[in-house]
Amino acid sequence: MVDFRYHLVSLIAVFMALGVGIILGAGPLQNSIGSVLTNQVDSLRESRNEAWAQAEEAERESQAYREGLESLTTDMITGSLDGQAIVIVALPGASDDAIAAHSENLMLSGAEIQGVVEITDNFFSPATASYRNALSGQLGSYVETSDNPMETLVAGLELILMADDESAGAATLLELYQSSDNPLIEVRESLVSPSDAILVVGPTEVEVPVEGEEDPDAETILANKVEFMTAIETPAVLVSTGDSGTLLDAVRADDNGVSTVDSPEDSTSFINVPFALTQELSGATIAWGITDSAELVLGERAELENFAAADPSESEEGVTEGEATEGDSVDGDAPVDGETVEGEAVDGGEAGTEGEGTLAGVLGSEDQQTDGDSAGEDQPADGE
CATH class of the missing domain: 1.20.5 (Single alpha-helices involved in coiled-coils or other helix-helix interfaces)
Known part of the structure; x- marks a missing residue:
């Protein structure tokens, strides 16, 4: 109830x-x-x-x-890379569009593209580590070996990219690196060596792993790629996506002296890449782009005139400002009539051919003689 x-x-x-x-x-x-x-x-x-x-x-x-x-x-x-020879190295994940766009852009800057080489997954995969170790041990006849196989392999790659066409060692290494069993590289555009600098094109998109399908070797592969970039001794710039966890982000975090440009498909990169190469060729290291880890959004070019190889015929040791003026000697002292300079008699300031300096004094030549002059003794000129 x-x-x-x-x-x-x-x-x-x-x-x-x-x-x-x-x-x-x-x-x-x-x-x-x-x-x-x-x-x-x-x-x-x-x-x-x-x-x-x-x-x-x-x-x-x-x-x-x-x-x-x-x-x-x-x-x-335009003109920022005039006369510079650049080779493009594409890492796994680099898109064909990005490679083509930056190649064309470098040519606009005045650079000569010496070839395009694609690095295969075999260069970084743990599955081919034993093969890489064995190959690096066979390169002692061609490059200076290291305890780190990756450094030795990169040295071999640089020899392939930088040696002249007549280098037998480079040709042999090129064949070894393209082995049909475990090719480390693939030449996409014929190499024209030597090159002055390397543009490394990295992944252009962030790879988001599917849940449950994460690659257990991802960390090892990333570490190998960072070692690859660190081992390059030739002036080189890495252009790649710069999101967190990417190769470029890891390279910048490691602070290992590698120049980087992020956002390879953004408009800023097409200005930054040529300018970054000029900075590398001048000895500087930069980190440019639009990600948080970049130092500048847009960088500036370095003038390369001071870093170009000097023409021996225009050396300051040979002549002053390329030519000796009438009455000046090769070493810059103005002799009087009848005096000799470096074993040559001078008449009225003439040394060799009138109005032009000679390299006899600098080169130590004792056999060069001009009309009316003798080497190694004082002798009056014609008419005296």
Whole structure:
């Protein structure tokens, strides 16, 4: 009996609460609840419209920014790499579009593209580690070996990229590195050696592993790639995506003196890459781009005239400003009539051919003679 009364009271309470709710909802609370909901919906709609407008404005500004940089790129980079020979090395994950775009861009800057070499996964995979170790042990006849097989293999790669066409060692290594069983490289465009610098094109997109399909060797492969970049002694620049966890991000975090440019498909990279190569060729290390780890969004070029090899015929040791003026000697002292300079007689300031300096004094030649002059003794010129 008690249980029945308990259930009866409970049912009455439920229906009373329901009735009160209906009465209140249909009466005094109807307008206030409806107004609150309507206001919230209107506010959310306005926020959405504002967000859309801001996104569209940001996209327009970004597009204008890209178009502006693209229009300025050619004028900014033209001549920055005049006479420089650049070879392109593509790492696994580098897109064909990025390779082609940066190759064309380097040619606009005045560089000569010496070839394109693709590095295969075998260069970094743990599965081929034993093969790489064995191969590195056979390179002692061609390059200086190291306790680290990756450093030895990179030295061999640099010999392939930098040696002249007549280098038998480079030809042998090229054949070894392209072994049909475990090829480490693939030559996509014929090599024209030697090169002055290397552009390394890394992955252009972030690889997001599918859940449950993560590569257990990913960390080892990334570490091998960082070792690869660190071992390069030739002036080199890495251009690659710079998101967290990528090769470029790891290289910058390691602070190992490798020049980097992030965002390889962004307009900034087509200005930064040629300028970064000029900085590398001048001995500087940079980190440019639009990611948080970059030092500058846009870098500046380094003038390469001071770093070009000097022409021996125009050496300051040979002549002053390329030519000796009349009455000047090779070593810069103006002799008087009848005096000799470096074993040559001078008449009225003439040394060798009138108006031109000679290299006899610098080169130590004792056999060069000019009309009316003798080597090794004082002798008056014609008519004296």
